Amino acid sequence: MRKTILFTGLASILIFILTSLIGFAQQKPSFAPTLREELVYGFNVFDGKSYSGGFVPETENTIYLIADHDNTLSAKKTLVYFWPITAKYMAGFKTLNEEVEGTLEVLKEGKIIKKLTKKDNVLSYPEGYFGEKSLFYKEKEALKEYDKYKKAMNKYYDELKKYYDARIEYRKKLDKFFKEVKKRREAGEVGPLNIEIPKEPKPPKGPSFYVTQPKKDFILNLPLGKYQIRLRAKDGTIVEGSEKNVVVFTSRRRGGIGYEIIPGNRWTKRESCNDPAMIIYAAGKNILYFRPYAQDEYNELYHNKLIDPQNEGREEKWIWVHTSPIKNVFLLFFGQGKLLKKIDKKPYYVKQIPGPELGYNILEYNEKDFPYQKPTFEGYQLDLSPNLKKTGYQIYLQKKSENTPLAKSERGIRLLRKKNSQFLYYLSLLPLVVGAIVFIQRRRGVVS
Numbered sequence: 001m002r003k004t005i006l007f008t009g010l011a012s013i014l015i016f017i018l019t020s021l022i023g024f025a026q027q028k029p030s031f032a033p034t035l036r037e038e039l040v041y042g043f044n045v046f047d048g049k050s051y052s053g054g055f056v057p058e059t060e061n062t063i064y065l066i067a068d069h070d071n072t073l074s075a076k077k078t079l080v081y082f083w084p085i086t087a088k089y090m091a092g093f094k095t096l097n098e099e100v101e102g103t104l105e106v107l108k109e110g111k112i113i114k115k116l117t118k119k120d121n122v123l124s125y126p127e128g129y130f131g132e133k134s135l136f137y138k139e140k141e142a143l144k145e146y147d148k149y150k151k152a153m154n155k156y157y158d159e160l161k162k163y164y165d166a167r168i169e170y171r172k173k174l175d176k177f178f179k180e181v182k183k184r185r186e187a188g189e190v191g192p193l194n195i196e197i198p199k200e201p202k203p204p205k206g207p208s209f210y211v212t213q214p215k216k217d218f219i220l221n222l223p224l225g226k227y228q229i230r231l232r233a234k235d236g237t238i239v240e241g242s243e244k245n246v247v248v249f250t251s252r253r254r255g256g257i258g259y260e261i262i263p264g265n266r267w268t269k270r271e272s273c274n275d276p277a278m279i280i281y282a283a284g285k286n287i288l289y290f291r292p293y294a295q296d297e298y299n300e301l302y303h304n305k306l307i308d309p310q311n312e313g314r315e316e317k318w319i320w321v322h323t324s325p326i327k328n329v330f331l332l333f334f335g336q337g338k339l340l341k342k343i344d345k346k347p348y349y350v351k352q353i354p355g356p357e358l359g360y361n362i363l364e365y366n367e368k369d370f371p372y373q374k375p376t377f378e379g380y381q382l383d384l385s386p387n388l389k390k391t392g393y394q395i396y397l398q399k400k401s402e403n404t405p406l407a408k409s410e411r412g413i414r415l416l417r418k419k420n421s422q423f424l425y426y427l428s429l430l431p432l433v434v435g436a437i438v439f440i441q442r443r444r445g446v447v448s
Contacts, residue, residue, distance in 0.1 A: 033081035033090075039100060039241040040078055040091060044123070044217070045071040045306060048251070048296055048321040050134040051123055052307050057089040060309040062245040064302050067224045070136050072121055072217035075100040075231050075242055088310045100231065102239055104218040106246075107228040118216035122146050129210040132325065142214055149211035159204035166201035173198035203372075222248045251296035251321075257397065257409045258320050262289040262379060264362055267350055273411055274320035283416040285386050289348065289362075289379035290331055292397055292409070293322035328400050331380035335393040342398075343382060347375035390415045 041056040046069040056063055057080055065071050077100055079092040106114035122142040124135045137145045177198055184193055220229075231242035258274035264287030273280055274295060282288070298321050301313035333341040347365040365375040382395070393413040396405035 033083060035079045035081050035092065037077060037096070038080040039239065040076055040080065041244065042074045042076050042217075043072060046136070047307060048298065048303070049323050050132065051136060054308055055091050056244065056309045057091070058241055059089060060244075062247055062305070063229070063309065064305040065220065065222065065246060065248050066306065067222065067248045067250040069221060070121075070138060071220045073104065073220055073229075074118075074217045075102070075104075075239065088308075100239060100242075102231040102233045102242075104220075105230050105232055106220070106222070107230070108225065110228075113227075116218045116220070119219050120214045121217055121219060122214050123212045124149075125210040126208075128208060138219055146211050146214050149207065149209065152207040152209075156204060156206045163201055163203050170198055170200055220246075222246070224248055224250055247302065249299060249302045251298050252318055253297040255408075256295040256297065256320055257326065257406060258293050258295040258322055259411065260291040260293065260322070262291070262377065264288065267360070267362060267377075272322075274322075276408055276410060278411065280411055280413045281416060282384050282413065286384040287362075288382045288384065289377070290382060290395070291377070291379045292326040292329065292331075294324050294326055295320045295322050297321070326397065326406075329397045329406070330400060331382065332396040332398050332405060333382060333393065334396065335388070335391070340393075341382070343380045345378055345380050347378045348381075349373060350376040384413070384415060388415055 038058045040058065041063065042053070043056065043063070044051050044053045046066050048066060055076075055078075063073075076093075077098040078096045080089050081092065082088075083090045104116040105112050106116065119139050120142045121136065121138045122145055124137060124145050125131050126133055126135065177195060180195055181193060184195075225248055227246040227248065229242075229244050229246055231239040233239050256274070257276075258272060261271045261273055261280070263269060263271070267289075280288075297318050299313075299315060300317040300319045301315040303319060303321060304311035304313035329345075331343040331345075332339060333343065349363050349365040349370050351361050351363055353359040353361060362376075363369070365373075393415070395409075395411050395413065397409035398405050
């Protein structure tokens with residue numbers, strides 16, 4: 001009887017789901033959002049490592065900034081709409097992006113402490129636009145940096161034109177070369193031909209750095225504390241919707257060491273190992289690429305709101321934030337109380353596997369094999385062979401100029417037998433089981 005009831009119940013549920021899906025498919029859902037014009041603040045803020053951009057919608061009353069660093073704000077009128085997929089407000093800057101002019105007033109405890117006008121500023125990317133580092137320049141230094149980039153680009157364009165001209169000449173010489181070879185062969189000449197082979201010209205390399213076009217914004221640099229801002233129009237009135245609170249915070253701890261880990265079998269799914277107490281678990285054959293960073297510890301809520309004012313977080317929790325790559329070090333791999341490997345950093349190139357199969361190979365990069373490509377990433381390759389004993393291992397960093405491991409760089413590695421690795425999934429279900437037991441006991445207590 002119980003089996004029949006269970007089957008009937010399942011059948012009813014399946015019929016309900018299928019009916020709902022058919023009904024949903026027959027509907028013509030409309031996802032057209034409701035647009036409304038708002039005054040928002042566009043921003044470019046220092047996030048502990050580089051600069052992040054975004055906007056502050058009308059619904060958010062507070063802007064979060066890191067103390068003693070330059071940040072930019074700019075008041076704009078744009079169209080704002082709520083996007084259910086992300087559960088966030090979005091801005092239609094392409095449709096409407098109108099600068100709101102005025103003077104930005106900064107207040108502390110109700111008193112005006114600063115009056116700001118817009119200044120020129122740029123972001124410079126020393127390692128290219130997709131590099132990890134960005135630098136902020138303002139006023140004369142901003143224009144000087146951009147002028148340097150323009151000159152580098154103009155030089156590159158001139159070299160590119162010369163290269164295209166050289167390619168045309170090269171093809172002419174190549175055609176002449178093949179005609180001469182053909183002519184001599186047809187005349188019966190055998191053996192090596194004493195003809196100079198035309199040399200193919202090499203394309204020029206563009207600037208390795210990138211600088212954004214100068215723009216004018218309010219540049220805000222404040223010490224630790226709580227403030228208010230507002231925009232005063234030219235007629236002396238306060239612009240409606242421009243008043244915001246500003247929380248300026250700083251890190252709680254500095255000088256930590258964290259790792260970004262790139263798994264060889266899924267290189268786009270990068271992991272972080274920032275807490276020295278964390279253990280790295282690996283099962284089966286694993287090739288891991290480690291990228292060490294200096295890191296600072298920030299309040300989770302404040303830092304999340306810094307990146308995007310619509311983010312959420314917990315004010316009682318702290319998180320480590322990578323600030324800059326650690327350079328000129330070796331990665332030491334220890335096991336059974338002895339040094340097993342000393343690994344140096346190398347560049348790697350991710351090459352897609354051609355054909356219907358979706359996959360890739362991570363290859364050690366060199367200019368000879370990849371003449372027109374740049375490395376995909378750099379890191380320390382650690383091959384955790386299945387032949388290693390299933391026991392505890394450790395990694396450390398060591399400066400190339402010293403023989404002692406860096407403090408706070410140790411991490412533990414545990415190798416698991418693949419046939420037993422499923423127990424990790426069972427272990428992850430333990431909190432749910434405990435929660436279910438507690439819930440049932442409390443429910444029985446309420447019923448009794």
